[in-house]
Amino acid sequence: MDSVDVLVVGAGPAGSTAAYHLARAGYDVRVLEEHPQVGRPVQCAGLVSQRVLDLAGSRGSVRRPVHGAAVFGPSGGSIEFRAPEARAYAIDRAALDLELADRAVRAGARFDAQVRFDRRQDERDGRVLIEATQDGSTRREYAARLVIGADGVASAVARAFRLRRPVEILPAFEAEFGRSPGDPDRVEVYLSRTFAPGLFGWWIPDGAGGARVGVAVNADGTSARRYYERMLEFLSRRFGAPLLNPTSYLASGIPIGNVPRTSGDRVLLVGDAAAQVKPLSGGGIFTGMRCAEIAAGVGIDALRAGDLSALRLAEYDRAWRSEFGEEFGRALALRRIFTRMSDADFDRLVETLRSSELLGTIVAFGDIDFPTHVVRRLLGSSPSLVRLVPKALGAWLRPRSEYQVPDLA
Ligand SMILES: Cc1cc2nc3c(=O)[nH]c(=O)nc-3n(C[C@H](O)[C@H](O)[C@H](O)COP(=O)(O)OP(=O)(O)OC[C@H]3O[C@@H](n4cnc5c(N)ncnc54)[C@H](O)[C@@H]3O)c2cc1C
Structure with missing residues (x-):
């Protein structure tokens, strides 16, 4: 059994950010990642704000700045905004995840790849015992003073610690095209009940001559892929040519809603696991990283005080909600309209x-x-x-x- 101060489950942007801050403060941090490689498979359109680059402390993942955006109505009418300064960045998402993991490793965190968190057992000697599986078959056990659930939209940690997650999960489908028509200095957003009921469709330049094209929709029984195919027909008309030869596809989910509790005895949830996602856009990299930073701060204080009770860790819920609660509340209400x-x-x-x-x-x-x-x-x-x-x-x-x-x- 491996005994550590903090076990972080998930090596996405939220997990690696929490791991970095905790390791930097001198704690023994282990990160479990079920995939063999950090950052793969990519499940993202890769559009972020300057705040993400600031939180990452690096611009290494940036492929190109984006100055403009266009929003299209269902009949093809559009509005365009363009700012003199960059308003967003098209990034290489896998590179961002790798950078963040690398920063955590340099601060002293250790990553165990291809290890999946399965369940928790009872507490012993002030540590929670965790069962995991390595390489799909070998059983691993960990004992940790604190667990951070950064394991994304389907969080097994949230389930294991009985933190209820009554959120809406919007199915999303995206394809990458190595070459695409379209203005590489702007993103396009498509509003339509026909091909993107529930959120919207997008065309986002990848900064290398191609684009990421996708939809996020209501879970209404029709697959997100089916909606995506309808949107491609709209895009063919919009660009006057079909988009051809996708290089990859991804299907995933976006959690939208308000998780009542994101902390408990010896556990904190961060990022998509806590549905810390902007309800109007489905973007979660900035909010997840910032909340992970807040979680690490609360975790450090609690570890120092030797008090990892639900009561003490509830400070995390208060802290992140004081920063994002009002924005998320307003955005959720707008989303209902x-x-x-x-x-x-x-x-x-x-x-x-x-x-x-x-x-x-x-x-x-x-x-x-x-x-x-x-x-x-x-x-x-x-x-x-x-x-x-x-x-x-x-x-x-x-x-x-x-x-x-x-x-x-
Ligand atoms: C199609 C699509 C496009 C998007 N585009 C954008 C965008 O342009 N900009 C933006 O800001 N956001 C975007 N998002 C949202 C963004 O991708 C997420 O909010 C962000 O990845 C959340 O980070 P995270 O670290 O919480 O979780 P994740 O990035 O999901 O990382 C979770 C990690 O945990 C691992 N894991 C899961 N379960 C286990 C387990 N049991 N044991 C061990 N490891 C486990 C996973 O393998 C993964 O590496 C998009 C989402 C989708 C679906």
Whole structure:
């Protein structure tokens, strides 16, 4: 049995970030990763903000900065925003994961690859015992003072520690194309109930002449791949040519919602395992890394104090929610409206946003990590936009209103 201070399950951006900070503080940290290679398979469109690069302490994964975005309505009408400065970065996601793992290793963390967390057993001598499987067959055991569940959307750690996760999981399907038509300096977002009910479709330049094209949708019985195929037909019309020869496919899920508890006795959940994902975009790299940093801080204090009780670790829930709770709450409420909008509503939305005054507001205040800030400004300055959303939410989203969860029943 391997005995460690902290066992981190999952070597994605959240797990490696937590491991780095804990190892740097002098703790004995072990990271379990079920795949043979960190960063593979890639399950991401690779679009991040400057904040991710800051948290990573490196720009090594950047393939190209992106200055613009276009949002298309179902009938093909669009709005375009372009800022003088880079608003996002197309990254090599596998390279980011490797960089983060490498940083954690240099700080002293150890990675066990091809080891899958299976279950926890009872506690013994102030440590929780964990059962894992190496290479699909060999049983491994670990004893840890603290476990960090960074094992993604289907978190086995959340289940093992009975942290309920009543979140919505949006099926997603994406393909990579080595070559693609389209403007490599902007991302494209497609709103449509026909091929992306529930979230949206995307075309994101990969910074190397190709693109990542995908959809995330409601779990309504139709496969995400089927929706993706419908979107490809739309894209063929949009680009005037079919997108050909995909180099890879990925199918995964995006957790959206509010997990009531992300901490318990000797356990913290971070990243997708805790559904720390932006509800309006499904992006989770920034939020997961930042929450992992917060988790490491709370973990370090608790390890020092020798108190890893649920009561003590609940500080983590308070801390990350004080940073993201309001944004996530507003975004979830907006999402409830968004999912009820028809194709005609989407076309009207695009048409309304076309007014140059509103476009200026979006360019000036748009922030991919905190999108509700600009939505509130827009609703505060545009009566025609407010008319598109239910009254209760329109009032609640306007600037300077008190933060409270609206009753949309
Ligand atoms: C199609 C798609 C596109 C996306 N595009 C973007 C984007 O452009 N920008 C953005 O910010 N976000 C994007 N996201 C979301 C983003 O990928 C996730 O939010 C992010 O990867 C979460 O990081 P994480 O470290 O929490 O989990 P993950 O990156 O999922 O890492 C979890 C790790 O745990 C490992 N693991 C799982 N179970 C076990 C186990 N039992 N034992 C051991 N190891 C285990 C997995 O192998 C994996 O390596 C996208 C998601 C999808 C599905």
